[in-house]
Amino acid sequence: MKLIIAVVRPEKLNEVLEALFKAEVRGLTITRVRGHGGGTERVETYRGTTVKMGLYDKVKLEIAVSDPFVEPTIGAILSSARTGEVGDGKIFVVPLERVIRIRTGEENEAAVTPVPPGGA
Amino acid sequence: MKLIIAVVRPEKLNEVLEALFKAEVRGLTITRVRGHGGGTERVETYRGTTVKMGLYDKVKLEIAVSDPFVEPTIGAILSSARTGEVGDGKIFVVPLERVIRIRTGEENEAAVTPVPPGGA
């Protein structure tokens, strides 16, 4: 199992969610974050105080998936989150040792997205 | 060492914190998140705009623990966060290679929850 962490543009979130839905990925957790990448800075002025805002609003998705779902999930994100301009974000894949569903106590495969219909 | 990531209902947070406290787990970090699972959607209407809200407020806990603490921590969360209804959340266990306490520079076991009294 893997924990897939993706940072995307907030305005792309709904499209990403839709793409994941179509890829039959169900469970996920999202967080509002602020990111710094290669992008340019924005200047804001409040009275005499001028600031450079080096951080941009982003949304982070965390998705725990069973191995067969790793590629479809990454593919869905890549296709839906891309604009081609700096700031589109990144995907990180982290090993995941164990997953437990709190409601039932079920573990691992039983607790994450079901294996694909007719799949491995 | 492991990084235990748990997503729970916000209204259960205080009980979870208490259970962790009793299990002698001290350090933890929490984040407001929004999650999508198998649950039903909520409909909201603002004038002519109707929306389906597919995301529910959740709280994410991140707890770095030494190996002997993994089971007590999971046990404490499972027992305190469960309501039995859809949306109770999940626990993810991720391998953790290194921990450093910024204040002192101490590393690993010395930086996370102490080993249980009289324990391994």
Add this chain to the structure above:
Amino acid sequence: MKLIIAVVRPEKLNEVLEALFKAEVRGLTITRVRGHGGGTERVETYRGTTVKMGLYDKVKLEIAVSDPFVEPTIGAILSSARTGEVGDGKIFVVPLERVIRIRTGEENEAAVTPVPPGGA
């Protein structure tokens, strides 16, 4: 590659960002979190309701780096985030299997901070 997760004081964030900038670490994602550690509790009172606030505001940084950057990154955080008082936070290092830049589809080293000039 590693995913470096650091929890620091909000008032130290700007110094940490500067130190990371000097260490040529570019990409990072930050999140507002609330943490519980060994620190003391704060009491607040709203009319007849008295509460102990056991959680303190912190900022979490997530930084995906290639292996040669692990030590410089940790060093930069340690030197910039420390006050010496309880609550300075922690650094966690998690293995990272894969990184993908959404904009280009580039993977791994190409997607994270470039190897240091003239470096390994």
Add this chain to the structure above:
Amino acid sequence: MKKLVWSTMPLVLGLALAGGNIDAGSTAWMLVSTALVLLMTPALAFFYGGLVGQKNVLNTMMMSFIALGFVGVAWALLGYSLAYDNGGAFLGGLGYVGLAGFLREGQMLVSDGLPSILDVAFQGTFAIITVALISGSLAGRMRFSAWLLLSVLWVLFVYAPLAHWVWGGGFLKGALDFAGGTVVHINAAVAGLVAALVLGPRKAFGRVAFLPHNVPFVLLGAGLLWFGWFGFNAGSAYQADASAGLAFVNTFLAPAATMVVWTLLDLGREGKATAVGAATAVVVGLVAITPAAGFVGPTGALWIGALAAFPSYFFILARPRLGLDDSLDVVGSHGLAGTLGAILTGVFASQDWGGVTGGLEGNWAQVAVQFKAVAVAVFYSALGTFVLLKLIGLLMPLRTADREEAIGLDAALHGEEAYPSMEGAILVLDSEGGAA
């Protein structure tokens, strides 16, 4: 002072016609006062809305706000007449039902220099805020349609009679209640208490800490309430005269004194002057001076304001520990300060300032009259509220389902959030053809 105006009004009615004897200055003041009192209801919505948690903000605000609609219309069509038409000792007549009776010989009625119809609105704003006040006892657990029904029935069958007894020439007309200590504040607090007991506490009460979600909103509410209260109290003089000036100054002094005492109590207890406390103190001081506003001198107002801090301060501190889920402390603020104010009005009333002698000037009998009015109000309000809730309970459940309470009433009952996030909100277009 309403009773003075209105007990003499019937004599004036037939005679005073429009165009003739409008007093422009007093009319200007009453127009402004009415607008000020109307503003108090949105102000209260902020005071209350800031004090609740994020999941119940809109429900709490709407319980006040919606009274501007339902209570306003019920009052205009029926309540005003029951309260203020010339009737018997127990209820007014039906002469103003359906807004009839304000024209005579093709002209608008004028009484005491004012366009008579304006009184429907002025008094209406009092009725509205009284209902809105009750909702503070009920945050987070009442069905909205049950609340709508209660608010309409309550204003007609509890508020209007009590207003008639004290101000409309009814059997309590000897009691001093310049602007509504008994009719408004005690009445609302008792109704809130009874309703809180009938409904029972929120599920999480006693386990979870209910914290305000936005203290600046509480300060905004308190600031606007004070501003509006000048219309409430000084408008109750029904003229721009010395009595209005006195009532105004007292409404300026009393809450200031309450705030000073309250803050010193805060500082003495744990060294911290709370903002929620200061805002509460303003309301407590305003409630306490309300019955006294035009009857006591300015030093009396300072005393009443200062004294009012004590019972409210300590009761509100203890209330959560009493197991009573009077969620936003209507009893502690409006009930106690209203009662204390009503009694102290009898003590501090001054012949020179307000035209009636009080206890300190030797007329302790007035204090007894005040007690009697308070007792009658407490009894009638408790009984009436209880009966109405039981009746409504026969038609529909009074409380929301436990699940709705857990989700939060904004989403569950109103289909809205106070601070919606666009993240993950999926647009629904029932007819897919329309939008581009």
Add this chain to the structure above:
Amino acid sequence: MKKLVWSTMPLVLGLALAGGNIDAGSTAWMLVSTALVLLMTPALAFFYGGLVGQKNVLNTMMMSFIALGFVGVAWALLGYSLAYDNGGAFLGGLGYVGLAGFLREGQMLVSDGLPSILDVAFQGTFAIITVALISGSLAGRMRFSAWLLLSVLWVLFVYAPLAHWVWGGGFLKGALDFAGGTVVHINAAVAGLVAALVLGPRKAFGRVAFLPHNVPFVLLGAGLLWFGWFGFNAGSAYQADASAGLAFVNTFLAPAATMVVWTLLDLGREGKATAVGAATAVVVGLVAITPAAGFVGPTGALWIGALAAFPSYFFILARPRLGLDDSLDVVGSHGLAGTLGAILTGVFASQDWGGVTGGLEGNWAQVAVQFKAVAVAVFYSALGTFVLLKLIGLLMPLRTADREEAIGLDAALHGEEAYPSMEGAILVLDSEGGAA
């Protein structure tokens, strides 16, 4: 009723001088009314600002707020004279240009008991809010400098003439428009519609759900608007008299009735009484009663308020599906309710109450007069707005760049965020020597 005052004013001008015949009561009321109407523009900024998403809060609020500056100055220097100086059927004179003409023989002019200069401010607040209203159709996509230019030109060349025709003794003076149903609300809504069509919808319109970011701000805006509207409507009586009293009471009753009907529609449709709906209902009811305020009796006001709920409710529900990005529903609220109110003023106008007979009293001709004024206003406002936008479009782009729209106009156009976070904000000191 402005027209009454101002059609007779020229006679009075030369005679009435300061010191002599000020009516203190009416002056007090007009001072207050002017302040109240001024407050409506910040109130509208909150009503609108709460309804937009987090990225466009300040831009939306500033489109209203800035009118207090640019429109205020343009009005004082030129607009007032074009609207209200004694002129022809189509435009006023230039006697008040540059604020001249308010002194006679070393004394301030007084007309109808009021200091004449005050009317510049009173009428100015109407002009300001009319411009501000338009911005609700344009949220999230207009360049700010284009908006500044439009607001100044529009108030001079669209608003001022229309005000002259209806209130300044122009060719529509037979139409009943007590406080601005046609001049303010229909005018603003038509301008908003035309501008929304010329600019086109936001890029994400129809794909993304645009949600309010702060519903309590919407309620705050609605509450303050209602409060201010008492000055708008009852101030339009220009005296603290029975007519002002009537206009006030009607302004109290109509929105209450609208809120009741709207909430019942909400509850009937999906069982949920929405807060945004209640706030919208208040505005709709206020718009509808505006032209009628001093002409109809109080039951007429209740009818107008109740009836006004229907067209607005269903139009606003359908609007996003029509592909029309009238972002904050200016057409649905101000256009429809303004039109309905203008027509119903002709229906419910009452000889006894307001001095003019309407349809129900047999004078159906008045309804035709009302229709004509509405038609003229719609036509002129549409034409004028269209021409001005095309002219401005020759000088500069009207719309922001797509990238600015995506980032949000607060950061892109104003260099600010509504709720800035200090995280990651790096202080820039251009001269490093200064700060310690």
Add this chain to the structure above:
Amino acid sequence: MKKLVWSTMPLVLGLALAGGNIDAGSTAWMLVSTALVLLMTPALAFFYGGLVGQKNVLNTMMMSFIALGFVGVAWALLGYSLAYDNGGAFLGGLGYVGLAGFLREGQMLVSDGLPSILDVAFQGTFAIITVALISGSLAGRMRFSAWLLLSVLWVLFVYAPLAHWVWGGGFLKGALDFAGGTVVHINAAVAGLVAALVLGPRKAFGRVAFLPHNVPFVLLGAGLLWFGWFGFNAGSAYQADASAGLAFVNTFLAPAATMVVWTLLDLGREGKATAVGAATAVVVGLVAITPAAGFVGPTGALWIGALAAFPSYFFILARPRLGLDDSLDVVGSHGLAGTLGAILTGVFASQDWGGVTGGLEGNWAQVAVQFKAVAVAVFYSALGTFVLLKLIGLLMPLRTADREEAIGLDAALHGEEAYPSMEGAILVLDSEGGAA
């Protein structure tokens, strides 16, 4: 114009009694004006509270809000008498101490058609907001109890004497200060400057960017301040007359002009019209017109408003770079605009409009008189504030501990957060028996 009223008042006092000669219209206006000025203090709390960061919101708001209590009571009991009782050139008498002296022969005093006691409240609201203004220089670092002590002592020993000199018949009575440019704004700004220097800058000043946490609150504050300022300026006419009308119109025009100039400067400098800038401009324009309100004609008001933008705009831009932690720019807004306004009052004062000739009408001596009053105010305010702070510093530390400053003063000093989160808040019930 206060001085006119009050220099003649002593003659009137013994004669004018209640019931007799109340001027209802002017009384109505003064009642409203007092309420409007009172509202300015909560408005300022929002203006200031929106401008600070999230950790110091309540502390900042409370520094204003609490003045309604402590300053209000101190003023009523002692300050009013020191300022306005008939006394010498340097201080008033003690005739009104403890609110005595407002009854004669069993009747309330009436002066100039107004209930005399109302003046305690009207003038009290000025004293309160003056103290509240100072707090803008001190955000984020002052101990709250030191602030309470300072505010009480300052209003008695700095504000009251200065008010006496300018308005109470003291030695500056020739200076023109219609509504408080010198007494209120220069006075507060100098006190703020001195206090900021005595306290020293915040620890993080110059390193960290201090950003507003809520710009809509800043706009709310500015809107309500403008609204209230009509009472401040036009209420200072003490009558509902032509002078009040003029002061009102000028209060409408000047800030509009300032906003226009300020926005054009913003657009010229970096192409971005800021909302914080527009809100600041409103305040600057209001401050500048305050001393002139009833003395200059409307074009004078436009000039004063427009000119006032320049010094404040550039000073506020430079201030953080000067190493001066006048946190919310009281000097830049109130000090500079107050001074400019005071001087320009002498320039633009007009015989026809306000009854006094100014520089442009040939009487340049008036400008010298204005300069003198400004100089005296600056000197006295600086000295008095410095001495009081040193005295208080003997009793207790003036500044909070560094750790409290780092945590934020809301939690540290008030035991509250502005926007509490229920997450991780553990309910404490000291007596576990009570709650269910």
